[in-house]
Amino acid sequence: MSFQNPVFIPGPTNIPENLRKACDMPTIDHRSPLFGQILHPAREGVRKVLKSDSAEVFIFPSTGTGGWETALTNCLSAGDKVLSARNGMFSHRWIDMCQRHGLDVQIVETPWGEGLPADRFEEILTADTNHEIKAVLATHNETATGVKSDIAAVRKALDAAGHPALMFVDGVSSIGSMDFRFDEWGVDVAVAGSQKGFMLMAGLAIVGFSEKAMAATQTATLPRTFFDVHDMKKGYANSAYPYTPAVGMLNGLNQACTMLLDEGLENVFARHHRIAEGVRAAVGAWGLELCAASPDLYSDTVSAIRTPEGFNATDIVSHAASKYGVAFGVGLGEVAGKVFRIGHLGSLTDVMTLSGLATAEMCMADLGLDITLGSGVAAAQEYYRGHAVAARKSAA
Template identity: 85%
Template structure:
């Protein structure tokens, strides 16, 4: 692995220079007013990135997994039922967490590579006359398969059934990179981390709660202390924190939001889409297929690429690391060995992406796959050249 090459994993992403510096702070007294000058703008920034007017934003020294636990433990009680689809490793893990927290999970098994089955959700919700289901879980972007699901459709399913369940969305690998509409989609809990769309080092769970979710906290009985949003909210009201905050990372988060909002969320999403399209052009040129079943669910932050039968896709990842000092992602769970993943989110340029594609080509050729060197690069070059200059310029800085 080389510190000089970009990483192409689906997070943590490459960190922009300015965010490295924002995080690298000398110690301040987190009980002084200085801390409030970091805390409040960071929360406000996150709220805007979520495209919400009113979400309560909580920031924990933790990770996205801690964010999931925050959502569950603050709103639910032992024995409550939640509805979830399993279509990849991260939805799988969230379901596992529910079960450990003594929740009943109504699982909709879904082929890996497909999106959330909003129609099945609709049926189940409609059938749940007694509103046994307290929450619906939705993984916006399955990082394991490179699949983006339609959260608006899940909301529609809830609304169509007149069902009061909370809507929890795992936006770990989408928020800050792909269009995420907390208010419009009626999301009740949104979860992400610092190390994806916010382009920061890992270490923060970032969670948004709707008013309805905040109401639910009042009757939720799951035990919680570290992840208690009431303690957090009480702290915030006093410019403080229930324990020691990760000040440097929060300073970075504040700056990251500023960067994203200065660029404009539309531009940020367009930039991710454009970079991702270049990758997909390359995949086509290589004659390979994505794990994602159809274009409408292609993820703009990660592509999981199927390799030919009999070939161990994980070898590409090992070889890239050992021989070229470049990091890609392996396949996980059901698709282990069948796919390798190219992360293309966060702080990335066309130029960096082309070096990742060029490396993937060399690896595949080295390992005996029938790949024409330069073919994927050329396809991506062609695409990048043709895209409007404006978004490209924005991407360059």
């Protein structure tokens, strides 16, 4: 196995040297006070990354999918009604999970490439005068389409409708990379994973619960044990876990938060935006278009790039892997074969990004697309040259 080239998948990201070392920890006794010295700062760090003063942060040895299940099973009961749009693979999967857990999902089908339909949500919520809808599920960043939705607008829809439903936000591919405001947006449950903005390997589900969400757990009857936030909370009070924690990864998470906060969250977001703008400049130079329908929807963590009709975009990904040893993301679900994805989140530099763009160019040329070699690279270089100052602030 060669590990020379960076990866350009939309998570797991390239892991910074110091985070690898932080995770690679000898065994300690997780029932000793040492463990609290890792656990509590990690939770506090996550809370700050969420921009929250009061969220209860829970960290499970699991993944973002486990985070979704945590949100649902702790706050809802079988038969409860929830509202969700389906505008990509990850919203689709969350809806599927709801249905498997016996929830009644009102689905707003939304074109893949569009953001969450806050207006439509407002209509539905306003019409739900009995407040049968218990939760609104919102995917902040659709990793499948490279679409960032406006969570503030979803909150506004809830408020405009005067609706008390909980708002669950999937921030797996946004938190730690793009602006996320737990308190300001009135998020009730935020779901993240270790392997995106936190720049670690997969293995942790990271969730934040609002006071309102914590209250909802008192009456929610969906069965839960592994993902039970009360067991977790009780454990935390004793600097412990209800079962064996993934100590090294928590240590890594603690250090990841320190890195993000030392750099400054706004700098982190600006850095992601800058890197993404370079990628988008390249896409434009190639004469291609993003899956995301409009610039306000462009994700700063992943770009899904449409290839011409009749061309199988997945070939780019296979070809890049087999010929150049570089990993891009395939299209998923409705856009399978229609897009390929460049992940540009976490620990990434201009220089690394340019190598990804150069590789994409070679692949597209190899596969017969009408691409001028160096064209996308040049567009990105031009952008990065003019916007490089901010890069020096990056500790990542």
